[in-house]
Amino acid sequence: MFGYRFDGVKTKDLPAFFKVIPHIMKTRSDSQVFFKQDISITEMEKYIDKKQKEGIKISYMTIIFSAIVRVLAQRPQLNRFVINGRIYDRKGIYISLAIKKNMTDDGIETTVKLPFTGNENIFEVQDKLEKIINDNKQNSKQNDTDKVAIALGLIPNFLLSFAVSFLKFLDKYGLMPRFIIKASPFHTSAFLTNVGSLGLDYIYHHLYDFGTTSLFFAMGKKKKSYIYDDDEIKEERCISLGFVGDERICDGYYYSASFKLLSKYLKKPELLEINNDINLVLENSKKSK
Numbered sequence: 001m002f003g004y005r006f007d008g009v010k011t012k013d014l015p016a017f018f019k020v021i022p023h024i025m026k027t028r029s030d031s032q033v034f035f036k037q038d039i040s041i042t043e044m045e046k047y048i049d050k051k052q053k054e055g056i057k058i059s060y061m062t063i064i065f066s067a068i069v070r071v072l073a074q075r076p077q078l079n080r081f082v083i084n085g086r087i088y089d090r091k092g093i094y095i096s097l098a099i100k101k102n103m104t105d106d107g108i109e110t111t112v113k114l115p116f117t118g119n120e121n122i123f124e125v126q127d128k129l130e131k132i133i134n135d136n137k138q139n140s141k142q143n144d145t146d147k148v149a150i151a152l153g154l155i156p157n158f159l160l161s162f163a164v165s166f167l168k169f170l171d172k173y174g175l176m177p178r179f180i181i182k183a184s185p186f187h188t189s190a191f192l193t194n195v196g197s198l199g200l201d202y203i204y205h206h207l208y209d210f211g212t213t214s215l216f217f218a219m220g221k222k223k224k225s226y227i228y229d230d231d232e233i234k235e236e237r238c239i240s241l242g243f244v245g246d247e248r249i250c251d252g253y254y255y256s257a258s259f260k261l262l263s264k265y266l267k268k269p270e271l272l273e274i275n276n277d278i279n280l281v282l283e284n285s286k287k288s289k
Helices: 016-024 042-053 060-074 122-136 144-153 157-172 178-183 252-267 269-273 278-288
Strands: 008-010 032-040 080-083 086-090 093-100 109-116 190-194 215-229 232-246
Touching: 016 086, 032 042, 032 215, 032 252, 042 060, 042 232, 042 252, 042 269, 060 093, 060 109, 060 122, 060 190, 060 215, 060 232, 060 252, 060 269, 109 122, 109 144, 122 269, 144 157, 144 178, 252 269
Parallel strands: 093 190, 190 215
Antiparallel strands: 008 086, 032 232, 080 086, 093 109, 215 232
């Protein structure tokens, strides 16, 4: 059926503006909006110390990763994507991230994509995150993304551009083979990169025009920063999040409310220990359509 996709369903009852805007801004690189948020890590540090005393190791990245999964579940318009002039609600929640197998100039880098229901608590997210990172740290390990990249790399260079253009054509019309969408880190709800692990501050990472990624988060290194909170300006230890999003999937108010919810979870990580109310997820999903 025209407009059918394996990985999404067409969004219904869109305001007129959101029906028109994908034809004005036709690519994600046309539609990028940039935002930076300094996040105080005071409460995260307390939570990490508390869990450590209980024999549970939790990292800043685990907390941020879990909070993003939770917000995507509770704010379903963030989990939309635009392709071929149409807005789709994504089927499932996926987060992609790059993994460096070893921290050297010649270290191999791979990319993985983790699926979520949105109902997971922080410990379930951590188990899934640790497992996929440990599995892919081995130099001999080849995941599905690596296999597709290797197969494309075997194509002579003068044909490779045609092959990628053909895949984009198939994707545009919902004809991309399912195994490629499942393997592709570019067909995902969000990308998260931890450039802080490289000693860098946050960055604004571009969105990809290949695939369906609408959100990109980059977390920087820990530092002291001035933040505005409760009508006061305070100097605190922070992590900055650089965010790039596709402005065609929702309006500024929805983005703003979503970042406030993200901030709430990062200030109170213990809220992430409770499994998300799946009924609330379904209710919010219905409201978004």
